[in-house]
Amino acid sequence: MQHFDPAAWRARSWSRLRRAAGKGRPSHRAEAAWAADQYAIADLESVVEWCRGRGVEVVFGKRAAGVYDEATRRVTISAHAPARKQLVYLLHECGHHLVSSSNGDDDRFKMGYSAAMAEGVERTFVHKLAVLEEEFEAWHRGWRLARRLELSLGREDFDRVRLECLKSYVQWSNRRSRD
Ligand SMILES: [Zn+2]
Numbered sequence: 001m002q003h004f005d006p007a008a009w010r011a012r013s014w015s016r017l018r019r020a021a022g023k024g025r026p027s028h029r030a031e032a033a034w035a036a037d038q039y040a041i042a043d044l045e046s047v048v049e050w051c052r053g054r055g056v057e058v059v060f061g062k063r064a065a066g067v068y069d070e071a072t073r074r075v076t077i078s079a080h081a082p083a084r085k086q087l088v089y090l091l092h093e094c095g096h097h098l099v100s101s102s103n104g105d106d107d108r109f110k111m112g113y114s115a116a117m118a119e120g121v122e123r124t125f126v127h128k129l130a131v132l133e134e135e136f137e138a139w140h141r142g143w144r145l146a147r148r149l150e151l152s153l154g155r156e157d158f159d160r161v162r163l164e165c166l167k168s169y170v171q172w173s174n175r176r177s178r179d
Contacts, residue, residue, distance in 0.1 A: 001061045004048045013037035040083035043151040068093040088161040095138030128173040
């Protein structure tokens with residue numbers, strides 16, 4: 001587990017570029033990846049700062065994509081993903097945080113993640129739909145947050161990761177379930 005350290009992130013990005021250059025002439029692709037990292041790292045700084053202000057801890061560790069733990073108010077993001085993906089995962093998990101912290105006045109999501117612990121609920125179609133609805137909402141709020149923080153992240157880059165994640169959720173929801 002590791003906390004966000006912009007200097008370490010930049011150093012890692014720089015050494016990736018150096019390694020690519022070491023294998024021959026520097027490719028445009030490696031340079032573009034380096035440039036994308038720089039923007040994403042600056043954006044990550046803003047979002048991690050926003051989390052700090054809300055009492056949400058952000059850590060990077062060995063896991064796929066990201067997860068938000070409501071009980072501990074902690075977001076864990078894949079340490080191995082490229083910076084831009086980390087940024088989009090983080091925005092999405094912030095979206096989950098926003099959904100769960102406004103749950104008091106909105107019971108739309110009470111059959112979703114918050115009900116997953118109840119016996120038998122997890123496999124019902126109603127539960128799956130509620131989880132899907134919360135996923136869409138978390139993406140929506142994540143993007144709104146990106147706009148509010150005036151990040152340089154573009155909608156296309158955000159959507160590329162969003163669609164990848166939503167696809168796996170839709171496949172999960174399509175698996176046989178009780179209704
Ligand atoms: Zn999610």
